Amino acid sequence: MFRELNSNAAPPAGLRIVCALAIVGLTLALIAAVVVSGPAAPGLQAAVAAALPHSGVENPVTAVLLNFRSYDTLLEIAVLFVVAVATLPLRRAVAPQRTEAVAVEPVLAALVKLLVPLVVLTGGYLLWVGAYAPGGAFQAGALLAGAGVLLSLAGGFSLAALPARPLLVVGLVVFTAVAAAVGAITGAFLQYPVAAAGVLILVIEAAATVSIAATLLLLYGNLAEPVPSGPLAGTKEPAS
Amino acid sequence: MSGLSLPALLPWLVGLPLLAAAASFAGQRWVAGRWLNAVGAAAQLALAVLVLWLLAAGDSGLGQRYTLGGWGAPLGIDLYIDGFAGLMIAITAALGFVLSLYSCSYFTEPDQAARFWPLWWLLMVALNAVFLAADAFNIYVTLEILGLAAVALVALQGGRPALQAALRYLLVGLLGSLCYLLGVALLYRAYGTLDLAQLGQLVHAAPLSWAALGLITVGLLLKTALLPLHFWLPPAHANAPAPVSAALSALVVKASFYLLARFWLETLSAATTAQGLQVLGVLGAAAVLVGSIQAIRAQRLKLIVAYSTVAQLGYLFLLFPLFGRPSDTAGLGGAVVDAVAYFIIAHACAKAAMFLAAGNIQRAAGHDDISRLHGIARRQPLSLFAFAIAGASLIGLPPSGGFVAKWLLLNAAIDAGQWWWLITVIAGGLLAAVYVFRVLNLAFTDSAEQPPAAEAQPVLPRLLPLGAFALAIITVLLGFNALWVLEVLDIGVPPLQLAADGEAL
Amino acid sequence: MPIDMTIDFTLGAGVLVLAWLSLSTTNLFKAIVLFISLGLLVTITWARLGAVDVAIAEAAIGAGLTGALLLAAWRRLRTVPGNTRRKAGDNHVS
Amino acid sequence: MTQDLFYSICGIALFGIGLYGLLIPPHILQKILAVNVMGTGVFMVLIATAQSRAPAIDPVPHAMVLTGIVVAVAGTALALSLVCRIYALSDDTEQDAGR
Numbered sequence: 001m002f003r004e005l006n007s008n009a010a011p012p013a014g015l016r017i018v019c020a021l022a023i024v025g026l027t028l029a030l031i032a033a034v035v036v037s038g039p040a041a042p043g044l045q046a047a048v049a050a051a052l053p054h055s056g057v058e059n060p061v062t063a064v065l066l067n068f069r070s071y072d073t074l075l076e077i078a079v080l081f082v083v084a085v086a087t088l089p090l091r092r093a094v095a096p097q098r099t100e101a102v103a104v105e106p107v108l109a110a111l112v113k114l115l116v117p118l119v120v121l122t123g124g125y126l127l128w129v130g131a132y133a134p135g136g137a138f139q140a141g142a143l144l145a146g147a148g149v150l151l152s153l154a155g156g157f158s159l160a161a162l163p164a165r166p167l168l169v170v171g172l173v174v175f176t177a178v179a180a181a182v183g184a185i186t187g188a189f190l191q192y193p194v195a196a197a198g199v200l201i202l203v204i205e206a207a208a209t210v211s212i213a214a215t216l217l218l219l220y221g222n223l224a225e226p227v228p229s230g231p232l233a234g235t236k237e238p239a240s
Numbered sequence: 241m242s243g244l245s246l247p248a249l250l251p252w253l254v255g256l257p258l259l260a261a262a263a264s265f266a267g268q269r270w271v272a273g274r275w276l277n278a279v280g281a282a283a284q285l286a287l288a289v290l291v292l293w294l295l296a297a298g299d300s301g302l303g304q305r306y307t308l309g310g311w312g313a314p315l316g317i318d319l320y321i322d323g324f325a326g327l328m329i330a331i332t333a334a335l336g337f338v339l340s341l342y343s344c345s346y347f348t349e350p351d352q353a354a355r356f357w358p359l360w361w362l363l364m365v366a367l368n369a370v371f372l373a374a375d376a377f378n379i380y381v382t383l384e385i386l387g388l389a390a391v392a393l394v395a396l397q398g399g400r401p402a403l404q405a406a407l408r409y410l411l412v413g414l415l416g417s418l419c420y421l422l423g424v425a426l427l428y429r430a431y432g433t434l435d436l437a438q439l440g441q442l443v444h445a446a447p448l449s450w451a452a453l454g455l456i457t458v459g460l461l462l463k464t465a466l467l468p469l470h471f472w473l474p475p476a477h478a479n480a481p482a483p484v485s486a487a488l489s490a491l492v493v494k495a496s497f498y499l500l501a502r503f504w505l506e507t508l509s510a511a512t513t514a515q516g517l518q519v520l521g522v523l524g525a526a527a528v529l530v531g532s533i534q535a536i537r538a539q540r541l542k543l544i545v546a547y548s549t550v551a552q553l554g555y556l557f558l559l560f561p562l563f564g565r566p567s568d569t570a571g572l573g574g575a576v577v578d579a580v581a582y583f584i585i586a587h588a589c590a591k592a593a594m595f596l597a598a599g600n601i602q603r604a605a606g607h608d609d610i611s612r613l614h615g616i617a618r619r620q621p622l623s624l625f626a627f628a629i630a631g632a633s634l635i636g637l638p639p640s641g642g643f644v645a646k647w648l649l650l651n652a653a654i655d656a657g658q659w660w661w662l663i664t665v666i667a668g669g670l671l672a673a674v675y676v677f678r679v680l681n682l683a684f685t686d687s688a689e690q691p692p693a694a695e696a697q698p699v700l701p702r703l704l705p706l707g708a709f710a711l712a713i714i715t716v717l718l719g720f721n722a723l724w725v726l727e728v729l730d731i732g733v734p735p736l737q738l739a740a741d742g743e744a745l
Numbered sequence: 746m747p748i749d750m751t752i753d754f755t756l757g758a759g760v761l762v763l764a765w766l767s768l769s770t771t772n773l774f775k776a777i778v779l780f781i782s783l784g785l786l787v788t789i790t791w792a793r794l795g796a797v798d799v800a801i802a803e804a805a806i807g808a809g810l811t812g813a814l815l816l817a818a819w820r821r822l823r824t825v826p827g828n829t830r831r832k833a834g835d836n837h838v839s
Numbered sequence: 840m841t842q843d844l845f846y847s848i849c850g851i852a853l854f855g856i857g858l859y860g861l862l863i864p865p866h867i868l869q870k871i872l873a874v875n876v877m878g879t880g881v882f883m884v885l886i887a888t889a890q891s892r893a894p895a896i897d898p899v900p901h902a903m904v905l906t907g908i909v910v911a912v913a914g915t916a917l918a919l920s921l922v923c924r925i926y927a928l929s930d931d932t933e934q935d936a937g938r
Binding site: 011016019020023024026027030031034035039040042043044045046048049060061063064065069072073076079080082083086087136138212216219222223 | 854863889
């Protein structure tokens, strides 16, 4: 089923038809289950609205992500960390030695120089505004990563120059540390004191933003500039 | 009560390995520091033992909840521990400790070690988080950590077979997660909560419940590698580094099985049917037979052990038909759950011992092609001995954990009046004997054209055979300490049901 | 309201058609571009359903970053003729 | 037909299309795309469910989808890096295709 990595041979028509019929049947059954079960049950919006004044933020989605269900978000940052660890190139010595330097157009470079501070600023704004309106750490982190991609495209900087390890891990460390520290004060892991909740959430989000941006940038960098990694450290394709 | 309260320790079962992951990542240039990981694993073991002890000493004999963030379900997320969860955490910590010690000697190349340890700790995070989870969406996130960390660990070895196995494992894992998530989405649509206990009270037999149950089941079966969906497991488990194979077979597949048991027998039990339970049992029985036969036919040592995992997982699914449909939301307990939980633990120890032994042999011989492993017993006596003991446990020979586990399972089958499962259990034992003795037979006979001293065999660090041996010893010890394990298991089960079980016994 | 339903049906049908085209084409580059367009259409859908937070994340991560990753991978698969197979460390477990 | 029911159905259909794409098409990159399409389908069901409680929109599914999007990009990135590593190791991808 998942055997072929890269073949262009289509599976036999019979198999495709059986597969398609099975999936159509399954899909219709699921749709039927949803249709016959009538309107959705009342959700948690009332509970969220009631607890929102004690959450330290005004945006309900941020309140859910970073306060009510912050444990999920902590583990989600751990998911990103898994992928960062799994793909982080280990040997700096053989880092990118691209012979053909990317020919950077002066217009593009100038445009990027103008654009990047703007993107970074927008990222910071998104991070801050997440407490009140749509926005937050993940959106801000993605924007910052976008700025990094732009910069590297313009040849402005090399991803290998970043102090990657501390940046990648800071979100997880700060989040866990705050979770444990507030636990010592309030008695429950991840329970912020109400008065400090807004500030603590902003601290966590700022650290998370840095790690998210660094991770996303790393993931892009790994694919865009082929750096040998891990056990394959010797198998670098010749720079031709 | 003293200042030590059990629930307050629960978040540390997740927090401690999380911090260890971050620390081992930040300090990965420090080669000598790898032994600190063993210290961390010892701390995790101590924590798990403390939790188990407090759980067993608790006067209420009830499961314990912990509200993260102080909100409480359904708005917040809770952690929940009962006897079943406690034992899973304990076996995770115990195996985690032995495997960590082993890994300190196994991963000597700095690059590999630097990547292994953070991933290893994240695997521990995910396992503990799965066993403590009380929230359906939280389980999705923990399953993703578990799946991605496991894939990254399989890929650690490098080399085309390992990478391809990892890629297939990843795609299957993602498919499983998404099926599970769609099931959770439908549950939330129908009942408006994600908390497992609340869902357990709200769920009733309805089309949307059945759809959710089906999706969750398929998703988790993919991750547990039950028979028709097992195709990804042998290559992934056989091509990973030895301690990773051990953890995958012993713990990771059990995590999704644990969730299946929770969903079928607790949370969604109102939506299950007796036929569905029987189908799971039949698939399990088929897995025992097919997996064993493929193990007999396999040509590589680690592949034999991996197919054996497919077979042994099949036994676990006898839980479903034997447990039957609970008349009310009674909690997971009783003789059948005891038998299956005991089986999980016994198999975890035996299979980990086997994978470590196989890994030692592979490292010493430079390959694990069993047609060229003649006389390996002379060169790797301790590893072979560990393999033999673990094999005896898989077959179900006394005195071993595997013997007690099968004996409990047979009793449960007779009590449930479903004697036909006996055939599977006995046939599975005989088939296991065939593949275990096939290996032992080769290992103890010298082949004619054996060049004894022609190739200098690398000397393994002392810890590697000792690790395998220690796990084999634990497997035997388990056989002598069954009662204590069974007592812990009944925590969180209402006394009424226990009394009923007592009469049945 | 008829206008509302028109918008919804257009969005829904557009999403399904783009998904199908993206997965059924044999041209990889086209598939990726179609997938990115799908992400943008989905972003509009999220915004229409009142999920502005999700829409921002989808545009930035779901469509933008995933698209960039896919294009980068596609370029590597196309341009790197992986002909430097190293024998050591490759086949020792096969 | 209400808006939330319509988008729930679209979401499930998207899930089905993705599933077919995961099982059938020839190229690994398209399988990775297919997983993402399936994910989008699930997200659509969740967002439709959140919207069904209008005018008060339920933020919990939104938070779940935000988490899901990040998890999806993590999985995608890991898959792509594995694909590229496998590709860099192979002489001839066609030759190993049938294994």
